[in-house]
Amino acid sequence: MKNILLLLMLVVMGNTAAQDTIMPLWTKDEIPNQIKSLEKEVHEQNEILRISKVQVPTIEVYLPSKRDATGEAVLIFPGGGYGILAYDWEGTDIAKFFNSKGIAGVVVKYRLPSDVSQKDKRYVPLIDAQRAIRLVRNNAEKFNVESDKIGIIGFSAGGHLASTLGTHFNEKVYKAVDDIDNESARPDFMSLGYPVISFGEMTHQGSKKNLIGENPTIDIVDYFSNEKQVTEQTPPTFLLHATDDTVVPVENSLLFYKAVKDKGGSATMHIYPKGGHGFGLGLHDEHLKDWGERMIDWIVSLR
Known part of the structure; x- marks a missing residue:
């Protein structure tokens, strides 16, 4: 009898895990800006799962039970200076919180800029970000979400990518490959955690160099300085930062907040006195551990 109960429990657990799905963004023959090379994807686990040299971008979908589902979905862009992805710390852990x-x-494993396996690498993360939100919107019914309740969140350089998507969603940065690309790439709301926003004086130099190189033109710097790209169509935005962040200065969030405000948009900002950079959910910090709840309150206010 005990063996039968154990088997039933394993079946139930298996069915629950089956709702977490990994889907490629593209078929192998249709990955935009891809160059065939010997470069291989690298996974390194040491407290944090670090993924680098992404070759096959994917989304990893974590779904709540249908009974609890609100109809909302959030695409998650992990940070890592456009050199690696902090895939669990700022990815799957965040998905489980949602x-x-x-x-x-929905954790997005996006391609990181590479001179070896990509042409015009500057646009590759945005290409994958646009495709990812279109793919989720195209599968809204399958994922039990509403197509007009799909938001995004990004951390650090992932916050730069999220804000790039939130300000460049209408731009055609790749040639459509199928009907999925007919979907809108505009996020319905956007959360940015200690984000790189500007490629000006207050930038994170590593992220800037990895994405647009050492000697970019002024036009390219301005294009990827997302405080300069805000319009009336920029989605409602939640910003999170720590004042003592010495990696990505808090001025990045302040610049974006002001830009959204100046365009008459909706922005909410939480600036903490301490926390440094890369604190993720901040669960072990009494000052930070509730930021996720504040974000959820904000998402509820949009309903």
Whole structure:
């Protein structure tokens, strides 16, 4: 009898895990800006799972139970200076947090800029970001989400990518490959955690160099300085930063907040006195551990 109960429990657990799905963004023959090379994807696990040299971009979909589902989904862009992805710390852990609130969490494993395996590498992360949100919107019914309740969140350089998507969603940065590309790439809302925003004086030099190189033109610097790209169509935005962040100065969030405000948009900002950089969910910090709840309150206010 005990063996039968154990088998039933394993079946139930298996069915639950089956809702977490990994989907490629592209077929192998249709990956934009891809160059065939010997470069291989690298996974390194040491407290944090670091993924680099991404060759096959994917989304990893975490779904709440249908009974708890709110109909919302959030695409998650992990940070890592456009050199690696902090895939669990700022990715799957965040997805599980969203699931606990009835929200679908979708971790985007986007390609990182590479001179070896890509041409015109500057646009590759944005290409993958646009495709990812279109793919989720195209599968909204399958994922039990509403197509007009799909938001994004990004951390550090992932915050730069999220803000790039939130300000460049209408731009055609790749040639359509199928009907999925007919979907809108505009996020319905956007959260930015200690984000790189500007490629000006207050930037994170590593992210800037990895994405646009050592000697970019002024036009390219301005293009990827997202405080300069805000329009009336920029989605409602939640900003999170620590004043003592010495890696990505808090002025990045302040610049974006002001830009959204000046365009008559909706922005909410939480600036903490301490926390440094890269604190993720901040669960072990009494000052930071509730920021996720503040974000959920904000998402609820948009309903």
